[in-house]
Every structure is written in structure tokens, then in C-alpha cells.
Amino acid sequence: MKRFLVYLSEILILFVIQTSTFHYFGLADIMPNLLLILVVSSAYMRGRMTGLGIGFFTGLLVDIVYGELIGLYAFIYMILGYFIGFTNKIYSNDDYTLPIVFVAVSDFVFGFYNYIFDFLLRGRLNLLFYFRRIILPEMIYTVAISVLLYKLLHTINNRLERKMNEEE
Numbered sequence: 001m002k003r004f005l006v007y008l009s010e011i012l013i014l015f016v017i018q019t020s021t022f023h024y025f026g027l028a029d030i031m032p033n034l035l036l037i038l039v040v041s042s043a044y045m046r047g048r049m050t051g052l053g054i055g056f057f058t059g060l061l062v063d064i065v066y067g068e069l070i071g072l073y074a075f076i077y078m079i080l081g082y083f084i085g086f087t088n089k090i091y092s093n094d095d096y097t098l099p100i101v102f103v104a105v106s107d108f109v110f111g112f113y114n115y116i117f118d119f120l121l122r123g124r125l126n127l128l129f130y131f132r133r134i135i136l137p138e139m140i141y142t143v144a145i146s147v148l149l150y151k152l153l154h155t156i157n158n159r160l161e162r163k164m165n166e167e168e
Contacts, residue, residue: 006160007042007050010153011058014038019065030137032145033107035062039081040106041146041153044099048085055081076113080106093158096150103146104139111135 018034025031035058043051059074067073084102092098115130124130 002163003160006156007054008057010038010156011035011054011061015058015061027141028137030134030141032142033110033138034145034149035077036080036106036110036142037103037146037149038153039077040084040103041099041150042157043081043084044087044091044102045154045157046085047088048082051081051083051085052078053081055079072117076110080109093154096147096154099150100143100146103150104143107139107142108135111138 014034014037018031022031022034039051039055039058042054055077056074059072059077060070062073062077063070084106087098087102090098111131111134115127115135119130120127
């Protein structure tokens, strides 16, 4: 129950920060995807089912507030969380580079997915323009923020693990 409440509060706090505060820190109208960092970090540290669950609820929250169709963001966050969760088998407490790489790859996949459903299906075929103007800058900005945010999420996860082990 504690873990669920921690995940719920992380989702809500990062959602509020991403949708309100980072509008002021946007570079060329690009903002980092904090919720993607949360999904990838949780999946990497806790596994497939945690990544799937956090991805689904995070995406559902984005769909409810901003989505034109319910389920598009829930699906992509859920799929990314599930597949990054497979990397939990190589999880190391000391490694900070691997999750940053996973965030970069996931952000690229997320951006490409958005291109397909937001632009390609509407007849806008200029992938190179979308890649240069949206996918690449967002990926760089998200990776830069993930260096700091992953350390915080990692610390929260370790403290929660210690408390759970002490209670047993």
C-alpha cells in the first residue's frame, strides 16, 4: 500500500511539474517528458509489471487531461514501461548510465509514436522536419533532466525498499 501511494504521489507531482512549471523553462517550445522518466526509471528498478502499471496510469492521466482519444498515451507509456521492465534483470544500484540510455531510446520511440498518430495520419509526411524540430530537442532535454531526476527516483526507491525490508 505504501508503494502504491508513493507511485501515485510521484505521478501526480511530476504531472503537475511537467504541465505547469516546465512551461516556463521550455526551450524552443520543447519541454522534457518527466512522466516518461518516471515510467522508465520505475520499470528499470522494479520490473515489467510495475512499469506496465505506472505507464498505464501515467498515460491515462495524460489522455484524460490532454488527449483527443482516451488510450493513445496510456498505450505507449504502458508498452514502454513493459519493455523497459525486461531490463530489470540487469539492474545495478550503482549504474546511472544505463537508465539514461533507456530514457533516450524511450523518448525517441515516444516521439516517433506521436509523429505517426499526430502528424502522419493527418497527411504531414515530413519526418525529417519533425525529427529535427521536436523529437531530437525533446530527447536531449529529457535526457539532461533525467540525470538529476533519476537520482532522486533511485533514492526514493532505495529508501522504500529498506523500509519494506525492515517491516518484514
